[in-house]
Amino acid sequence: MTTKARAGIYHSTVPPFGYRKSPEDSHKLIPDAETAPIVRRMYELAVQGKGYKAIGNVLKRERIPIPAYWHHIRGERTWAGFQGEGHISNYMWNETTIKWILSHEVYIGSLVAQKQSKLFKVGKNYVKPKDEWVVVKDIFEPIVDLELWERVQEVNGKRRRMCKAKREPSIFSGIAYCPDCGRRISFFPERTSKNNPEKTYFGSCQNYKANGPDGCTPHRIKEQDLYDIVLKDIREWAAMALADEQAVLGRVMEQQQLNSTVDYGLIEGKKRTIGKRLEEIDKVISRLYEDYALGRLAGTSIDNLMPKYQREQEELGKQLSALQEQSAEHDSTEQNAEKWISLIRQYSDLKELNSCIIDELITKILVGDKRRVNGEKVQSIEIHYRFIGNLTDSGNGETIQ
Numbered sequence: 001m002t003t004k005a006r007a008g009i010y011h012s013t014v015p016p017f018g019y020r021k022s023p024e025d026s027h028k029l030i031p032d033a034e035t036a037p038i039v040r041r042m043y044e045l046a047v048q049g050k051g052y053k054a055i056g057n058v059l060k061r062e063r064i065p066i067p068a069y070w071h072h073i074r075g076e077r078t079w080a081g082f083q084g085e086g087h088i089s090n091y092m093w094n095e096t097t098i099k100w101i102l103s104h105e106v107y108i109g110s111l112v113a114q115k116q117s118k119l120f121k122v123g124k125n126y127v128k129p130k131d132e133w134v135v136v137k138d139i140f141e142p143i144v145d146l147e148l149w150e151r152v153q154e155v156n157g158k159r160r161r162m163c164k165a166k167r168e169p170s171i172f173s174g175i176a177y178c179p180d181c182g183r184r185i186s187f188f189p190e191r192t193s194k195n196n197p198e199k200t201y202f203g204s205c206q207n208y209k210a211n212g213p214d215g216c217t218p219h220r221i222k223e224q225d226l227y228d229i230v231l232k233d234i235r236e237w238a239a240m241a242l243a244d245e246q247a248v249l250g251r252v253m254e255q256q257q258l259n260s261t262v263d264y265g266l267i268e269g270k271k272r273t274i275g276k277r278l279e280e281i282d283k284v285i286s287r288l289y290e291d292y293a294l295g296r297l298a299g300t301s302i303d304n305l306m307p308k309y310q311r312e313q314e315e316l317g318k319q320l321s322a323l324q325e326q327s328a329e330h331d332s333t334e335q336n337a338e339k340w341i342s343l344i345r346q347y348s349d350l351k352e353l354n355s356c357i358i359d360e361l362i363t364k365i366l367v368g369d370k371r372r373v374n375g376e377k378v379q380s381i382e383i384h385y386r387f388i389g390n391l392t393d394s395g396n397g398e399t400i401q
């Protein structure tokens with residue numbers, strides 16, 4: 001499957017929650033009579049000072065279904081986890097979704113202006129401006145008025161700043177790991193020179209720290225260096241996600257395929273072949289019964305032939321359901337990629353990291369050992385993002401010092 005073919009699929013994206021595609025022009029979004037009031041309600045709850053979790057609880061209590069439900073029943077996107085009307089899972093709002101809705105500019109209709117102003121900062125040649133964006137500009141109709149939206153952003157900002165307090169001993173504690181032995185990277189303050197009373201935090205493999213070279217190698221890193229690398233990586237991905245969501249989605253999906261040993265194009269092909277064979281067997285079996293009923297086939301012949309086809313039918317049925325499971329996994333990969341993009345795109349102007357942001361975006365960071373490549377010290381830092389994992393083949397490969 002080529003990138004282009006896959007990109008073709010992504011083009012028909014699901015409208016953001018609260019909107020629906022205009023019946024006259026599928027490129028236009030219009031507020032949806034059923035779901036736009038839910039978005040407005042969430043903003044009103046937020047401005048009253050309710051946190052993401054509390055808002056989720058209110059919506060659950062009021063039996064207001066989650067976006068996945070709406071997309072599913074409208075045939076916009078299959079929700080593999082759908083368990084029927086009235087099921088409790090239809091009302092289980094997650095904080096990431098709420099946060100996304102409460103910070104997205106699409107709800108004030110200014111998505112495009114934002115995208116273009118960010119574009120120039122990116123400076124990567126694979127992010128290309130799209131002519132359509134200019135056209136889209138006047139089309140988004142706001143669901144929330146600007147004043148309410150801005151007040152909610154203020155509340156969100158306060159919530160983010162409250163996080164700074166828990167910095168000690170390091171915001172990377174419990175997130176940074178040694179890729180060689182799997183133990184944590186722990187951080188300790190050190191004095192870098194006798195004359196300098198100020199202490200600098202350094203991380204190193206816990207195993208090495210406890211057992212020396214018998215345990216592991218140092219995996220030593222200055223906390224500030226790690227901080228700079230992670231901040232830069234987040235900002236870069238955020239800027240790209242803002243400038244061209246589709247391009248980033250394509251890249252994430254491509255990387256997921258590289259990381260995965262499964263070829264989804266192959267799976268779809270296999271599913272088709274098995275489907276065809278199952279149809280043939282169905283025909284053969286009914287033909288056999290027909291011939292038998294019409295006396296064209298002896299009872300002994302049908303007893304000999306039938307088990308062979310039934311066995312094949314059973315075997316193929318098993319194979320098909322295993323393949324279907326794998327495709328479902330692929331679909332959820334795409335949904336996860338979309339979740340990650342909507343999460344990271346909020347951070348293009350991120351100035352400082354804190355443990356809340358790290359927890360929200362990153363599941364682990366693997367700190368490689370320092371190596372010499374062409375006389376230069378190189379250390380591989382592999383950032384594993386929430387929902388999608390690592391985005392580079394060989395780590396972020398940052399050079400330090």
Ligand SMILES: [Zn+2]
Pocket residue numbers: 178179180181182183205206207208215216217219
């Ligand atoms: Zn180690």
